[in-house]
Amino acid sequence: MKKNGKKVLILLSGGQDSTTSLFWAQKQFKQLETISFDYGQRHKVELISAKKIARLAKVKNTVIQIKEFENLKHNALLDKKINFKGKDSVNKKLPASFVPGRNILFLTVAAAFAYTRGIKDIVIGVSQVDYSGYPDCRAEFIKSMEKTLSLGMEYPIKIHTPLINLDKKQTVLLGIKLGAYKMMAHTHTCYEGTKPGCGACPACILRKKGFDEALVKDPLE
């Protein structure tokens, strides 16, 4: 397949989904850059994974400091006193790990960063199938975000979501197909920040489900 000559920016959290998205982008685009966010997450260790993965994949990685969410102290991803197994305090249909506006903010900062570098394509590894109930992982939201960014910056932003309709099993299989299997050993998933993973938090459970259903051994274990 002929690669796209344009530059692309991948949101790299250091997890399985963003790493698979990075491998997807490597097949599609010639010039890649990655961006990661230090937003006060409990599992800050994922940033070390992101740096390592970017280095191994030979792509530039920029970590952007985001301080706003720390002021909000609303949810389990930021506050150790809140249990992951509970529900969001405002919307009981959402999990306690919901950070309101997180992907909106990440995509906005990524788009502003992209603007200053003449990049118009952004890749994010969200899925509306296995998405933990987060509303900012749905296709309808991404479409609206793309329009908002393009209008607000008067600059055409395209958001690519290669995993949007894949469940965790399909994401594992796509990763293998793209040659990302070995790299999965360096990804970080656990909300608690432990490595290889606590095995009990919602993120660990979802990851295990994906590998189990794909009948593949998780290289992280």
Add this chain to the structure above:
Amino acid sequence: MKKNGKKVLILLSGGQDSTTSLFWAQKQFKQLETISFDYGQRHKVELISAKKIARLAKVKNTVIQIKEFENLKHNALLDKKINFKGKDSVNKKLPASFVPGRNILFLTVAAAFAYTRGIKDIVIGVSQVDYSGYPDCRAEFIKSMEKTLSLGMEYPIKIHTPLINLDKKQTVLLGIKLGAYKMMAHTHTCYEGTKPGCGACPACILRKKGFDEALVKDPLE
């Protein structure tokens, strides 16, 4: 007029437009809060104005630290080496003071803050008439942003823009009608951060134009 019993959050920069919007909101809503952003602007003195205005208006003010834009160092509002009179380095149709994604980010943080407090109404003092050419001040953008926030947080956000179709003259006259004239003495406008104002930057020029056309003496002078 009967006031709306709901809570409202006003983006208060400390300038003329956001102060007029605060006075507008006081006529409409019973419970008000304001939010301001410290994003590395050259004219950080506007935050002191915001605090003072909030205190005089007897409304709560929260200042949120935003570090992302400092990493970008792209434009004249953040970088003293860039001249205000020039054009944006990416889009030559936009002024050098354009901060890509600024209002998208401000509205996202305001909405996340509002979410944690059960607030669904947000007020921002943008105008698509005298808007310095910023694309993130247009009604079409605001409409799209409102939809993106509501979808992304699964929470109905309403963005009020009382000045959207007013030019500077009309904003001055609205401010007087709302009883904000005296308060205008405490607002800050100048991009250079000087007080009462350098008189030469685009923001000072626009402010002067408004008061001159309204045939009103600027109380700041």
